[in-house]
Amino acid sequence: DAKTTQPPSMDCAEGRAANLPCNHSTISGNEYVYWYRQIHSQGPQYIIHGLKNNETNEMASLIITEDRKSSTLILPHATLRDTAVYYCIVRVLIQGAQKLVFGQGTRLTINP
Amino acid sequence: NAGVMQNPRHLVRRRGQEARLRCSPMKGHSHVYWYRQLPEEGLKFMVYLQKENIIDESGMPKERFSAEFPKEGPSILRIQQVVRGDSAAYFCASSRASGGAGEQFFGPGTRLTVL
Numbered sequence: 316d317a318k319t320t321q322p323p324s325m326d327c328a329e330g331r332a333a334n335l336p337c338n339h340s341t342i343s344g345n346e347y348v349y350w351y352r353q354i355h356s357q358g359p360q361y362i363i364h365g366l367k368n369n370e371t372n373e374m375a376s377l378i379i380t381e382d383r384k385s386s387t388l389i390l391p392h393a394t395l396r397d398t399a400v401y402y403c404i405v406r407v408l409i410q411g412a413q414k415l416v417f418g419q420g421t422r423l424t425i426n427p
Numbered sequence: 428n429a430g431v432m433q434n435p436r437h438l439v440r441r442r443g444q445e446a447r448l449r450c451s452p453m454k455g456h457s458h459v460y461w462y463r464q465l466p467e468e469g470l471k472f473m474v475y476l477q478k479e480n481i482i483d484e485s486g487m488p489k490e491r492f493s494a495e496f497p498k499e500g501p502s503i504l505r506i507q508q509v510v511r512g513d514s515a516a517y518f519c520a521s522s523r524a525s526g527g528a529g530e531q532f533f534g535p536g537t538r539l540t541v542l
Binding site: 347349353356357358359360361364402413414415416417418419420 | 520
């Protein structure tokens with residue numbers, strides 16, 4: 316799996332958009348970008364994934380650059396409950412058949 | 428639809444004892460993964476199982492650790508002769524065999540403390 320680089324920590328004000336960057340400059344053409352988060356020692360939670368098009372779901376939006384070497388996870392209206400460690404992971408999509416390789420992630424703190 | 432269940436949530440063992448951690452995947456999921464998170468560290472993959480088969484155990488320590496996912500019942504992660512360094516949170520995840528986005532759904536974890 317390609318490696319990812321994320322800032323170790325970020326702060327964001329409650330109600331504002333939180334933009335979390337991720338660099339994956341060695342990503343292969345068949346590798347997807349996945350985002351998970353872990354809220355205070357709970358089990359990680361799937362957020363979103365994409366290949367090359369931008370994606371949006373009820374939790375977040377994922378913006379992937381045209382060259383696919385970086386992406387940004389956007390939480391449009393951050394709340395205090397979004398405080399967590401966010402992990403950007405790249406991997407080939409083989410249905411259910413691929414381990415997740417977690418880096419250190421970004422510790423996002425939402426401030427009141 | 429119940430999520431991934433793990434039990435016990437907390438387990439205390441003395442050095443040299445055995446620890447058994449259980450994981451029941453989500454309904455309809457036939458793939459199970461075990462991850463370990465040491466204190467203040469990220470999650471590390473241990474093993475990936477399908478029913479009655481170990482598919483990838485590249486992250487599993489060679490000694491004292493074993494995993495199974497029988498045809499009936501939960502997946503079991505077994506640690507024999509535990510040592511203090513085994514103290515960690517152990518997370519189980521499950522996924523479908525096909526369909527979906529390949530996402531893995533995680534349980535709440537079992538926190539193992541070795542005295």
